[in-house]
Every structure is written in structure tokens, then in C-alpha cells.
Amino acid sequence: MTTDVDRRAARHARTGAQAAIPESAGHAHAHGGPVPPAPWRTRLVLAVLVLPAVVATALGLWHLWPSSADVPERVPVVVEGSELVTATVVGPLEGEAAGDASWPTTEDSTIGNMEIRLADGTTAGMQAEPRFELEAGDAVVALYIGDFAETPVPYVFMDYEREVPFALLGLAYVVVVLLVARWRGLAALVGLAVAFAVFVGFTFPALLSGQDALGVALVTSSAVMLAVLYLAHGLTARTTVALLGTLAGLALTAGIGAWAAGAAQITGASEEIATNLPTIAPGVDLRGIALCGLVLAGMGVLNDVTITQASAVWELRALAPHASRRALFGRAMRIGRDHIASTVYTIAFAYVGAALPLLLTVWLLDQTPLMTLTSGEIAEEVVRTLVGSIGLVLAIPITTAIAAVTVPRAAALDARHAPGSTTMGVRPSEEDTVQERP
Template sequence: MGLGHSHGHRAGGAPDLEVGRRSRVVVVVLLVLAAAVTVAGLVALWPGGDRPVLETAPEGSSYSEVTVTDVELLADSASGPVLLADDADGEQIMVQVAPEYLDVVEAGDRIRVLNLPVAEGVAAPYVFVDLVRGPPMALLAAVMGVLVLVVARLRGLGAIAGLVVSVGGVLWFTVPALVEGRPALPVALVTASALMFVLLYLAHGVSVRTSTALLGTLGGLVATAGLAAWATGATHLNFLGGEYAMDLRSLAPEADLRGILLCGIVLAGLGVLNDVTITQVSAVWELRAASPASTRRDLFRGGMRIGRDHIASTVYTVAFAYLGAALPLVILVAMSDRTLLDTLTSGEIAEEVVRTMVGSIGLVLAIPLTTAIAALLVPAAEPTASPASPEPSTPSAPGPVADPATP
């Protein structure tokens, strides 16, 4: 890894201070060891064989997209609510739809339907499956991508590339490995470590600063994974009440449902963990640039003052993120006659509570760890120059005396 030590400022205005040779060697050795362990884990845990496929369409049926032309017509059909739509050839077809979707679907909407084999007595061989959401989601993705590139420029491009790599890594390695029953804790650690190596250097460039943040992230990641492994076992979380538990048990009998939950907890905290470590390293570097004479202890204390503010805001950010994702479930459980304690410790609510607390503890531990690493690796304090003492003046030789008779 080319961890340079040039003076001046890097792209984005961040100071790139000169780091000692010993510090750079320590960083490189630690990261090489971490990378070697990660690669070995990838090789040992890499899934093999064919991945099971969940068949969603009955034999002889097919999916297609159609345009709704009329929602009210035939709504009281004997076979259930029916709407009219135009298929790809412009021919009008009848589509059976669940009653709860009648208020959602409007004329002109694109919907996805399942074309069932024609059976006697069936008025509409087409069954509503879902709304087509591709175009608006593609527009959102395009707007996000453009804004990230305009505001963050090259770093934004690196972040987008890292996001693509992350999704690909989870789909090609993590998911098949869990389906085949590979141990979840090593899978989670290897996945997160590999992604962090790629994401941080893509988004922030190769430097001692980025490598320092990576060390802090890996330390926080290990703490989060260990805590998640203990918490899922101690609280007896097993994912059995999940929406897709039955499908997973039938389709992937070798998969460990508790392990899948554990892996999800580790990966869920990865983004926030990365955020706090990058921020803390940048804070320490900026403090050193602003105060070259400060001791490492002073830098750590200053970094922790910033870190405490970060903790205060990030903890409830994590909590609200999980609360928002599970809001429908929270509403259903809150409407029951159970006490608050029973509600918080029941089934899927307990999963979200444990997920929130584990993620929060992981990032709280990562902040002092990363700050300490940054304070140790940042360039040493510059010696303060003592004020120069004035040199004694020596009497100058008298110059030639002018002749008073000279006019």
C-alpha cells in the first residue's frame, strides 16, 4: 500500500501531514495481516455448488407487465374484484386483484401480472402481482447519483462504485455462504472486512488517514460482531417469527436462521461505523494541523470532545433508522394490550431493539479506539522554538574626524 507522506493539502482541503516511517510501517503491517486473514476467510468460506432457486410462478404460467385502463369496471364480479388493462399487443384483458389494492391502483398505472393457464369457469386468467416501480426508482437513483457526483466529485464517484461493489459482494458471497450453512460469524466478519477495504480506499483514497480509519473500523467491527453473537444467543433470537422464515426453512434447510440474523446485525452497523471512524480520524488530523505543538494526549482529548458530540447524535440516528424501518410492526404491537416491557421483549420487536443496541455499542466503542489510534499515528508535535536572546552590541570603531578647517 502506497501510504505517502507528502506535505500540503489533499483533494477536498484535508491536510496531508508528514507521518513518521515507524507509524507507516506499523499501519502497513497491521493492514497486511488483516487483509491476509480476510482473503483466507474468503477462500475457506467461499460457497460452492448450485444455489437453490425459489420458483414463484406455477408451471405453465408467466409474468408480464400491462397498463390499467379501468379500475371500477367489473369490481363486483363473482370471481372477485377485476380490473381492465391493455397488454403489450394493445388487447384488453381482465385482471383479478385483491380488494385492498383497488384503492391503490389507478387508470394508467403499469402493473405486473401473472398469466395463469386458462381454466374453465375462470373469468380472468390474469392475476395482479405488484405495481411496476422501476421508472420512479430509477429516477431517484439517477438524482442521487448526480447529486453525489456534483457535491462530492471524485470521492462521490468512489462512493458510488463502492456501493455497487458492496451489493455485488453480498449477493455473490454472503448470501450463498449463509444459504449453504457456513458459520455466520466468520461470514459476517469476512464480508464486512472485505467491503471496508474496498469502500474506504475507493471513497477516500489511499493514505495514512484512510488506513487509520480502516484500523478503527476493523476494531469496532470485531467488537460489534462479538457482541452480536453473544446478544443473539443470550436473548434467544432465532428469526423464527420472521416473515420469510418458513420459506427459508423449506428452500434452504442448511441455513442457520439465527446466524442470518447475526450477520444482518453486523452488516447493518457497518455504514454508521465507517462514518464515525472517518470523522474521528479527520478530526485528529485537523487538530494536529491547527496546533502543531499539541501533545498526543491533548489531541486525543480534543478528538474525544468531538467524538462525544458524534456519539450523542449518532446513537439516536441509529435508533430512529431502525424504528422507521419497523414502524408498521411497532404500530401493530403497540395496539395490543401488552405492557411496554412485554412489547419490547417480544419476537420481532426484540430483534430490532437488540439490533439497535448492538450497533450503538459498537460505534461508541469505535470512537475512542479510532481516536486513540489516530492520536498515536498522527505526526509528532513540533518542538517549540525558545525566544532568541539579544546579542550584546559591540562598540563600533570611531570614524574619521572631519577637519574643522575644511569648508
């Protein structure tokens, strides 16, 4: 039970403790506020720096844009007289309807026949390999060959029909992005659509027509970044800083990648599908395509780290209006180092997941780890990962430095705060001399 004496003693203790706190240690509030827009001189300098990239991109698009006569014609998927249809599996064919007896029917057979229902409601026979394990109700894509072969099984299984699940996944993705990111998410989706329009309308035709692959990569990445960054993040000084850092990182990635592709003898023909490309498009340069892919692969990760670093510097300025630019750079680089550490293994893990069947196959080969890493199947991805990581690491200090020099000082502080007040826990007079601790 608390008595009056206990309450008086408690008040006395609190009063004594407050009196013991030095006055200079009180009220360590950050009096910062939103960072004001960059001065017109800063915006002018940024515009002057970005303008050459914009002009070079426009000239590159004009110079490298292929004529329709240089682009190889698209190869038809099916020959005349056959067609691809969507159907639903009913079940395995049995008895005479199972088809020609010349097809293997033993237990180790590699071919089985299924009954399918077409869009008009009729049924027909379809040849399919048992390894696909088709079941009743599966939606499939089948090739009609009845006009070319006298067989009661006129369809051949080609693939599963995936339009419906893909549409549902795409819709879920759009809904989640819009719910969480709202208008900025919508702008990012528009930027993504613009990026794919650049790929389909310019990059792919230019590469297939034999245009300089490195030039195509740089023009593509510059055009995509100009559209994506400004659409998603707005026409601001912060976005322009991120763009400059991204372009610098892409230029470094392209230069280092060009050297690495030659020094490591990257041919671009490590995959079977790539070796078939010259037969369809004789003008393609497989090594150049590999180099272009190297640059484009690093584009997304570079965009991520540069916009993060630019935003970090702006937010630090909002919290520390009196911090020196050197202090801002040092503290933002602490964030950058954490980002480097996480991104380095993120890139490696992404490759392991994408190429897991290939890695398992190579692992079964009786050879040393060094021979495995330098083999043709793995070497191209190792070079892509290392070059992309180098460009990423170098882009972080470049972006941070540009941001620290560019970010304006925050709004005027409350003139009434005491001289002993602090900003981000450091006195204004001390922030100019803050040194980063290891």
C-alpha cells in the same frame, strides 16, 4: 457633523487603546499548514497492523466460499405456462366483460376486476383487490393464469411496476453525489457497487449453503470495508487508521452480539418470511443469519464515525502543529462524544421509522412496556440496536487513540513568529499540558 477636533480625538483614543494592549497578547495566529504525509515508519507499522486482516479476509473467502452444489437452486417465481407481464390499467371492467359471476360483486367484495392494456396494445381482464385502489394509467405487474383457469379475466394483479420511478430516483442520487462530492463521490459509488457484488456473490450464497454465519459476517464486513474505505478516501494513513478502528468495532460488535443472541434467545424466526426460509434452503441457520445481520447493520455506522474521528484528528493537527498527542486525543474526543450522542438516537429513530407498522400493532396489545420490548417481534431489533450502539461507542475512542498516535507533526512553522504567538489560541508550551474540561 464631524469636526477636525473630533477626528483628532478619535485617532488619539485608538492610539491609546492600542498602547494599552500588552504586546504578548497580540497576533494569536495559527501558523499550522497541511499535515505532511506520514513518515515511512508510521506507514510500515500501519501496514503491519492491516496485513493480518487482509490475509485473514482472503483466507476466509477461500475457506467459506460455497460450492455451487451446496447452494440451493433458485425458486421460480411462476409455474411453467404462466408469465409475469407489465401492463397499464385502463379502468374497471363492466358488464359481461367483468368476468365469471361466481366472483363476489357485493359492496363488501374483496375482489374487483380491471381492464388492462398489454405491451402489444391488446386489452384483457385482470383480477385485483379493491384495497389497492388501482386507477387508470397505473403501471402494474400481472400474472397470466389463462392456461390454468377458464375465465374471461386471465390476469391477476401482483404488484405495481416501479422500475421507472426507481430508475429516476437512482439517477437523481448519482447526479447529486457527483455534483457535490465529484471524484470522491464517484469513488464512493464504485465502492458501493463492489460491496453489493460481495453480498450477492459471496455473502448470500454462503449463508444459504449453511456456512458459519459469524465467520461469513466478519469476512464480508472486512472485505467490504477494505474496498469501500480505500476507494472512497484514498490509500492514506488516515484511511488506514479509520479502517483499523472500524475492524476493531466490528470485532467487538460480533463478540458482544454472539453473546447477546444466545443470552436473549434470539431465534431469527420472528418474521414470517424468515420462517419460510428453511423450507427452501434446509441448511440455513436462522439464529446465525440474525447474528450476521447484526454485524452487517453496524458496518455502515461504524464506517461513518471512524472516518470522521480520523479526519478530526488530522484537521486538528493541521491547526495545532505543536499540540501534544494527548491534547489531540482529548479535543477529538469532544467531537466524538457529540457524534456518539447524535448517533445513539439516530439508530433508534431509524428503527422506529422502518418498523412503524409492527410497533403500532404491538402497541395495541394490552401488555406492559417491558413485555413489549422483550417480545419476539421486538427483541431481535432491540438487541441489534443495543449491540450496534455498544460497538459504535467503543470504536470512537479506539479510532481516536490510533489517530492521535499516528498523525504526523505538521510542516515546519514560520520561524519568524514571535515567541508569544499562539496556536489554536494556546501557547505551544501550554498545549502539552492541556487537560480536557468536562
